[in-house]
Amino acid sequence: MNNPSLISCNAIIAGFIHNGLFEEAVLLFSELRLFGLKPTSVTMLSVIQGCVGLESVGMCGCIHGYVVKIGLDLNISVVNSVLYMYLSLGNLDIATDVFDKMASRDVISWTTMIGFLVRIEQASNAVKVFHRMRENGIDPDMVALVNLLTACSLLGDLMRGRLVHNQIVVAGFGSEITVVNSLITMYSKCGDLYFARRYEQNGDPREALRLLIRMRIEENFSPDPILLISSVTVCGQLAALELCKQFHAYIFGASFVSHNSVQNSLVGAYLKCGDVELAHKVFNEISCKTIVLWNAIISGYGINGKGEAAVALFRDMEKSGKEPDNVTYLNVLNAHSHSGLVDNGLMIFNQNDERKKKVRLRGEHCGCIVDMLSRAGFEEAESLRSNMRLKGLVKNQGVSLLDVTSCNFG
Template sequence: MPDRGVVSYSIMIHGYAKNGFHNKSMELYSHMRILGLPPNSFTVVGVIVSIAGLQSLVLGQSIHGLVVKNGLDSDMIVGTAMLDMYAKCGSMIHSYKVFEGLKNQGLISCNAVVAGFIRNGIFEEGLVLFNQFRNLGLVPNAASVLALIRCCIALESQRLCECIHGLIVKVPLVLDVSVNNSVLDMYSSLMDLDAAAKIFDEMECKDVISWTTMMGLLIDLEYASDALELFCRMRDSGISHDTVVIMNLISTCAILGDLKRGRIVHAQAVVCGFGSELTLVNSLIAMYSKCADLNSSRTVFDQTTQKSLVSWTAMILGYAQNGHPREALNLLFEVRLEENFCLDSTMLVGALIASGGLAALELCQQLHCFAFEAGFSSHRPVQNSLISTYSKCGSVELAHNVFKEMGYLQDIVSWNAIINGHAGLVDDGLIIFNQMVEENRIRPSQEHYGCVVDLLARAGCLPDAIGFASKFLEGTGPDVWRALLSGCLVHGNVGLAELAAIRIFEQDPEGSDQVVLLSNVYASVGRFQDAESLRSNLKKKGLLKNPGISLLNQIPYDFG
């Protein structure tokens, strides 16, 4: 273009700024100034937008001086852009001064300053200003409402959320999809399923964000089957799904342990062209691991050329949580050789689980030292894993030391780990249970009671275990009966073992664990024919697992 004037430069500056090419926009502005071309208000607004994108307070103050010098500060559009720029640069003092200096404080400038306060975490001032503007008769628009919703999400205030929702209905803005999506997100952040479902059902227009937000809430609340049903409704309504939807589906399959559907979702991701996206790949590794399909998990992992720390962590946790500690530790040592990666707390948890699986006390202590050095020793998941791992390694004393060091960080998982760690030490375990209830005022869950039943059963106190379960556990679940059945195996109580197996079968007719345990009880008291009969029935049904192999003195032994 041979003849470049103020207009052509201004259009290009605006175009670059609007599309996020802020450095290019500033380069053009500098070139324009070198040529001696005077900027107009349109030019200045484009430059201000770029400075806001770059979040450069120094450049912002520089352009502010130019605005005042050229007499453009009285321009409403320039002033509003200026106060928004200062807000995005984190200086609400300058932003509010510009706002106060505006001759005509309209809806756009009011929205901008309210949004600025909220964006910078100054919520009270933002809400006070909003109320002042409402009293002056200003009607909020979608932009101001979206800012208020961000405030509600940050403050986690149910009452404030309901007030803002009422305002949206009153204005009204209920037909705006972006506003409805934000309201849906607001209630989702509060885990208020009833309110979110009501909003979702009343929405006349739903986009992929609406469906994804609702699915995400159902998954967070572990209503996995409902999330899958919602996806089917979304698909039937003709909404095309994106990577977020696919990731939600993968999470759903992981929660349900539904390997068949998980594979279908994986295939769908590949067909849609999402199969190589790293975040989705990481979700697939975790999903296959939670479905106990480690071969598929490892295949996805190995086929990923650009692995992230999350990829390695997901695979290590998959091995550790599925009883393959050696493979988990091999991967851990492999990732340590990678220059770009440093162990995080989640990977450390996987390493500790693997150490517990091998009863490797020395390795656990080394990992504990690493946790101190890396600053993870006060992370609750790491501490809980240390308690569990030290207990499995036979060092109840070290487990108890970690438990005491946790102090106020102790949660249900911590108490479960320390109670389980005292298996065989009945008196100590019961003392800890009583401390939890009486001194720490923690209300025991079914899992806690189950731990105590397991503790008593393994110690041979079977009548006490039954009495405890009858007293505290209404509708005793299969896990408690399994604990009793395991205790019967240790102490050869056939009568109680048969009763426990019947109770488990009534509640879990598809399970095979109770049959194997009962078979082992029969074998332990010499009733080999009964034991073989039970195992034969399992084989006919295809429910008998492959025999385990153990390594004793470097020689493999088959325990089939």
């Protein structure tokens, strides 16, 4: 190839890696300078994969040095790959040094480190790294929580395992098959065969609630905020309104009303139970309202057919200084659709200034408008087509307007 572009070279290197041709990938990388091309982060991510495939300590060291030389040691994706590269070689000392010197770390950085420590059965160190991650304000993802469950299994730490289980319920990962299997393993290895069998048979929110009740009765301790969030979340999943009210009363009596995360879970639970009035009452008591909370309350009112109230909340959110996002507009349009407020819905759709609001309309927003118009007899179908063109939304040829998944950006 004469005078190849960097894009072409990156594509070829990635192709070599995909097909297991690691030596060819590294050789092509070494020739980039002959073409006068400077590698980017995309190039280095592929080359690092090649070094992992070659399992060459010397090559890994050279690539790491080159990453630092060209200033990509500040690119978190590249440094995460370097970290993974050393861990793949089993070199924990160098990997730890890379990890400690990272300018910033994301959840992938922490999860990579925790996962390796669990694999080599350094469970105590894995737990310590997890705590460091939380102290740094990083929320764990499903992979991190599964790794922590495995660490609890290795340590035989049932109490910690139960606390991790609570976090999993709060995060909404309880139904994932990987999580269910890890929970069964953890309870079995920690000696709680009863719950391991029960969870294996069911694996549903009811089991999570039974666990919380058992912990309360058998171990005689008062629920903390995490435990209460778990309990209230499960009540919402089961649409158990009376149980939600009981937990609400306990939260009030135990002076947990100042914990915004507990109050947030109550709002979500009441909305899932269909009691928007109680949800709104709790919502008003929360001092620091996040965009997620605003979206939840707007959605709850819309789903329950209270479109005008949902729109009023939307206006209140704007007045409070919160910037609407994609989810906000989706919820507002849904509220108009469920309540038959066609004119107002079209007005919001028309007035949305994407450059000002920094909101990019998607197929889901088109779907709400289509649904709203279809409920109203479809008189405004042509108006919708015009709006879609103005907003940069294109309908694929040969597809019905009702097939909203075909809406995409032109």
